[in-house]
Amino acid sequence: MPKINEIYYSIQGEGTRAGEPCIFVRFTYCNLRCTYCDTEYAFYEGQEMTNNEIIEEVKKFNCKLVEITGGEPLVQKDECLSLMKSLCDLGYEVMIETGGSISIADIDPRVKIIMDLKCPSSGMEKKNLYENLNHLKPTDELKFVIGNREDYDWSKKIIKENNLEQKCILLFSPVFDKIQPVEIVNWILQDNLKVRFQLQLHKYIWDPQTKGV
Numbered sequence: 234m235p236k237i238n239e240i241y242y243s244i245q246g247e248g249t250r251a252g253e254p255c256i257f258v259r260f261t262y263c264n265l266r267c268t269y270c271d272t273e274y275a276f277y278e279g280q281e282m283t284n285n286e287i288i289e290e291v292k293k294f295n296c297k298l299v300e301i302t303g304g305e306p307l308v309q310k311d312e313c314l315s316l317m318k319s320l321c322d323l324g325y326e327v328m329i330e331t332g333g334s335i336s337i338a339d340i341d342p343r344v345k346i347i348m349d350l351k352c353p354s355s356g357m358e359k360k361n362l363y364e365n366l367n368h369l370k371p372t373d374e375l376k377f378v379i380g381n382r383e384d385y386d387w388s389k390k391i392i393k394e395n396n397l398e399q400k401c402i403l404l405f406s407p408v409f410d411k412i413q414p415v416e417i418v419n420w421i422l423q424d425n426l427k428v429r430f431q432l433q434l435h436k437y438i439w440d441p442q443t444k445g446v
């Protein structure tokens with residue numbers, strides 16, 4: 234049985250579906266410890282739930298878009314894969330947000346993957362599983378959370394080396410409260426990078442510390 238931190242209904246704050254109502258299923262546990270982590274409460278807290286119990290909670294909301302998130306949901310891999318399959322079979326549009334350190338190879342192709350590559354200032358760069366890049370679909374999203382110029386230059390290098398502009402949707406996001414968004418936007422425009430800049434909408438709609446939004 235998976236350990237689940239929270240299930241809630243809110244607005245998708247990031248990526249190409251930003252602004253849309255979405256149900257979030259947050260799995261407990263994470264194998265990483267990013268310097269800027271804003272969900273440390275998901276490292277250990279939660280309760281064990283069966284797939285059916287999770288699905289019953291999801292059904293309470295009148296919404297067909299579900300995001301599986303964490304923590305790192307793939308720490309509980311078998312449970313996570315099984316839940317995503319059940320949700321897809323029920324006609325839900327399913328997305329998973331993963332930190333990029335655990336294999337995504339066996340994720341159901343119906344699921345949209347939103348994967349991080351951890352930049353140097355996260356402190357987790359060495360945990361990136363680059364083999365995962367081979368499993369991203371054109372509709373999947375690869376996210377770089379950028380805290381300084383070194384992170385930006387690193388991201389640019391990784392994109393060029395791996396020809397990622399042709400592979401999937403690329404997202405550049407600032408570390409909240411660490412770097413001015415305009416700095417990153419100016420760099421993107423100067424370099425004519427084919428990436429999508431984004432802000433975490435939920436941190437502007439609600440207080441940035443608010444949980445469950």
Ligand code: SF4
Pocket residue numbers: 263264265266267269270271272273303304305332
């Ligand atoms: S992967 Fe996400 S949940 Fe895990 S430490 Fe990093 S920011 Fe926090």
